[in-house]
Amino acid sequence: MAKTYEKDIKLNDYSKEVLTDFYKTMAKIRKFDENLIRLMQEGKVSGFYHSGIGSEGLSAGSIRQNLRDEDYIFYNHRGCNQKIAKGVPLSKIYGDFLGTIEGTTRGLGAGIVHSADPARGVLGQAGTIGSQLGISVGTAYTSKLTGTDQVTVVYFGDGAASREMLHGSLNWAGLYKLPVIYICENNEYAISCHVSETHAVKENIADWAEGYGIPNCVVDGNDVLLMHEVVKEAVERAKRGEGPTFIEAQTFRHRGHFEGDPYDYVDVEVLQGWKDKKDPIKNFAAKLMLEKIVSEEDLESINAEIDSEIAEAIEKAESAPLPDPKRIYEGLFA
Amino acid sequence: MAKTYEKDIKLNDYSKEVLTDFYKTMAKIRKFDENLIRLMQEGKVSGFYHSGIGSEGLSAGSIRQNLRDEDYIFYNHRGCNQKIAKGVPLSKIYGDFLGTIEGTTRGLGAGIVHSADPARGVLGQAGTIGSQLGISVGTAYTSKLTGTDQVTVVYFGDGAASREMLHGSLNWAGLYKLPVIYICENNEYAISCHVSETHAVKENIADWAEGYGIPNCVVDGNDVLLMHEVVKEAVERAKRGEGPTFIEAQTFRHRGHFEGDPYDYVDVEVLQGWKDKKDPIKNFAAKLMLEKIVSEEDLESINAEIDSEIAEAIEKAESAPLPDPKRIYEGLFA
Amino acid sequence: MRKITMRTALMEALNEEMERDETTVLFGEDVGKFGGINAVTKGLYEKFGGTRVFDTPIAEPTIVAAAVGMAITGNARPIPELQFGDFVGIAFDEVFNKMGKWRFMHGGQMEMPVTLRLPIGIAGGAGPEHSQSPQALFMHGPGLQIVIPSTPYDAKGLLKTAIRDNNAVLFFEHKVLYDMKGEVPEDEYLIPFGKADIKKEGDDVTIIATALQVHTALDAAEELSAKGVEVEVIDPRTLAPLDMETILQSVKKTGRVLIVHEEPKTGGSGAEIAAQIQEQALFDLSAPIKRLGSPDVPIAQSIYLEPFYTPSKEQIVQAVDELMEY
Amino acid sequence: MRKITMRTALMEALNEEMERDETTVLFGEDVGKFGGINAVTKGLYEKFGGTRVFDTPIAEPTIVAAAVGMAITGNARPIPELQFGDFVGIAFDEVFNKMGKWRFMHGGQMEMPVTLRLPIGIAGGAGPEHSQSPQALFMHGPGLQIVIPSTPYDAKGLLKTAIRDNNAVLFFEHKVLYDMKGEVPEDEYLIPFGKADIKKEGDDVTIIATALQVHTALDAAEELSAKGVEVEVIDPRTLAPLDMETILQSVKKTGRVLIVHEEPKTGGSGAEIAAQIQEQALFDLSAPIKRLGSPDVPIAQSIYLEPFYTPSKEQIVQAVDELMEY
Ligand SMILES: Cc1ncc(C[n+]2csc(CCOP(=O)(O)OP(=O)(O)O)c2C)c(N)n1
Ligand SMILES: Cc1ncc(C[n+]2csc(CCOP(=O)(O)OP(=O)(O)O)c2C)c(N)n1
């Protein structure tokens, strides 16, 4: 059975700069998301949006200070959390939602999936959740082929983990000792289904990795520093050539599966509990203030900074033109 | 890690009749196979044949005395071992190879895969190895749907176990507690690749089942009685509604992957060791004689009986006509 | 007559057939308590219970493979759903080679009473992998019947036929049509496969259209009618079997053909239909058969670009005008 | 000029291109030490080592997905093989929706230099799931190039082009052709995509054939020539891009067309080709375009029945005779 990752983390082991970066990244992710929902409500963005509010700690902790531009990530379809943590410019992500040529797809539109920023190791995503499990062993194999120490981090939900491809992926990664870090964002639900209704596990999803001889663990995905540490160890293991790690990060979504989902299949109290007691941003801010690393004013000024960054990004994305319809005939072939 | 199934089995716990049935089934399987290879050499059968010689104990032990006509099996592509143990008439299996209308496909031909005998629970097989892993959860679900105690036994090689579908199958079977018995015929090779070159496992293939909470074990597949006992327990568990079992049965193929395979990728001494020391039929016969359950003459007469049964079957299959070419336009739709 | 949406029509068909035959079993992602993301299976879980109506893991090949396994026992009549028809690519081998061929390749000994429901089509910013219309691929797959209704009436009658049929059926539902209303009688009826429906008669040009495009064609027909051009709109309703008789009869009369579908043009169902028409009625043609499909590029996610994928009324009118010039 | 088999020609192409570009990487089931079950990759493992040439688990979706992952890094040029082309159905989503569309759907930011090798065709009792010719399906898939050579010369030149190309290529190899010999120069050459080859000139009937059927058509052409009928045999060599120019030029001359392929007739590549010919050259036709394909039923395993699937010389001769009656 998968062990629960625990570590006695002292804030003092981190510089103020780094701690602030974690906070700032999480806050930016959430504000990005809230503003996107606002744009949807204003009728400026349509299609499906799967809000990532509630699991910012998972993305910020795993990516910030661990990954370089040349490391690859395959984000999942829940929020734009990982893209933002990896540094994709906000205006470009908004542009993909608004369909303007500011978007990474230069006007094709992308919703959550299909934004890409290869220079930052963001190689896009499939509309079929879980397909990234297969693709990620390819990017990781390339590191082996070219002899670099680039790692690949692949994010996927508890639901996506039930796709058949997981088996092919874990087998390849374990067999060829590939530098892949699997991060299963377990928010307990796949649309309306609780993980217990769709998954046969010994105890945890991470147990599935054990049979492949792949190091694995369960971790509180809402603790940004814990996430940081567990992924750091995995990255180091990968760079030492010791192969993959499987991390099941537990979290919960604050909103429905998509905007518009009645979200009535979740116990109201359970949901409120996650919001009140396990909010990754609130809790981290409280900890920082308790240990006097930042003051309330510091946080306020960070938030103000983010607000204007976001406002600027939206302005840039919105003011860019829509593409010419001929855009759809560009770029099929290189 | 998967446990090795062990049991102190006393021959006296079985009736002579049952013991003889095990012997006879194994001997019939081998002679069927040898005669088929002869027919190939005589140019009467073409296409690919994957001889099952060397693993007769696995099929005979798992099926005989355990399964009823109404229980389903999905055989694998290695020999016709499981079909014969399940009672499919030999003339019909030969007919499928010879392409005459005596075959179960009434002249379409079937090679190893695609014979079917629904009345005996033999619902056919896919040409894509491992596909049976998905189909078997469907037959097993039907037992649940209709409230019967029919079990499904699905056979597949070590190589087929690496197909992505294994994950979908184990997850369904574990989740819905389906009456499926997985028998992984691990003969160490998938065509030219040793299992260690293509599989990431903690220790055994059966370890893959552990993460799903599915009872699993490794067993000497060449010990017919051990196979019988381990499957018997699994069948009982399934009938009690306790769900699936995963059995990794270890064996080795005496011949190449297909007739014509140079088979030069296997260490000569290793192969000879399996032939000399672990032949399921030789060893079982010796045991029966040692404990004086049968005499050499008994075995000779059984073998003579089988020889004539096979000769008759071949005669019947060969003397049946080839189908009219219009046969291919029959039976696409019900 | 009462008017109901295609969603309701489909729901009624499922309900009636599941009541009628207790070996039916319905499953897929979120089809149970949630009632399906398109709300087509609402209420069935409550009515028929969790063994006959169940949510599955996200595992499309296993969903279809399990359906095949159920069907070949002879004791179950599965009605699986893939949440988006695009995902048929993930389960392609199971559909194309197992559902379609299992019976034949085992000598015709088993039946394959599976109805696989597949929501398709461009429907508002769902992007390249949630908007496709993959039905044409299966015309190349022996053993598969392809149903693609355009109205609530057809949807209900065809779905009932599909469920009772002992052979494999791929049932394609255009997502934009779920909310479209149409007349549906209270009394039971079935619609046979292989019988095209002439949605509008006309002598000048034959338009063969499927799913949502039937409606676009009918819109265009009205505009054309005002100009004095009477098109005949034929909805094949099933692409396999394909009712060539009705099509050829119309072509004999009009000599001009336009095929409209949302599938990419190249390799779409229009290719096979055009090939057959010229094979059997070349000398009836006064003009080349025209095909309107979506462009041969993946579907952009932007709702601003989507209109350039779906064949439009204007395109149809123009194509007919061009045909009339011959 | 020296004559070598198509197997050797392919082997040479792989060898030369892997020597030329060290980012090439080749993988699949048994392609390493064993050299591939068709012996096409023999010697590559020894020469290029186990990191660049490796055996994979039996996991077709993962093989193709990994190729996609390698390609989009911009640092690798993968050459995966599926042991039988039929298995492309198992990896269908990865091929159709990922290899074909990844570049486009991410705004054109990455390249997809993948050459997926797929052995196809009826070749002696391999049965319904090891004998298919699935190439037509991918004409409906934007972003995929489809190569299908008929001679050692074409095979080598096209495979080299495929490997160097920065876009996805499906490379279909008919198994019966592996042992067929033909002239191949020692010096390096490349064959561009989208350029059909006229294998035999003639004024009476245009035959469009692919893979093994090119040879059957040439056999038939000889017999017809003796009767005074001169057919023109066109081998498109790539189905995507498709060289309609060469085809239309021939049709203009002959007015009679026969398309021959081993794919099932319905929905085969012949459907699209026929549809395009009539679209662009209806009034050049003196007879309906004929298509010869395999019957629309799964391929029987019996070698006695296989001949009724592969289009034969006799069928071609008869079809041409019928065309000449117009
Ligand atoms: C292959 C595939 N099947 C189904 C879907 C439809 N779908 C989109 S998200 C989703 C649920 C995903 O659940 P999970 O992986 O747990 O991620 P979460 O939404 O909870 O973050 C489903 C079924 C899809 N996009 N791809
Ligand atoms: C999906 C699929 N991939 C590949 C093959 C080709 N193939 C047939 S048998 C075989 C090896 C199977 O190995 P294993 O499962 O261990 O069975 P064994 O032959 O050793 O009994 C392969 C690769 C196939 N038939 N189906």
Ligand SMILES: [Mg+2]
């Ligand atoms: Mg989830």
Ligand SMILES: [Mg+2]
């Ligand atoms: Mg094996």
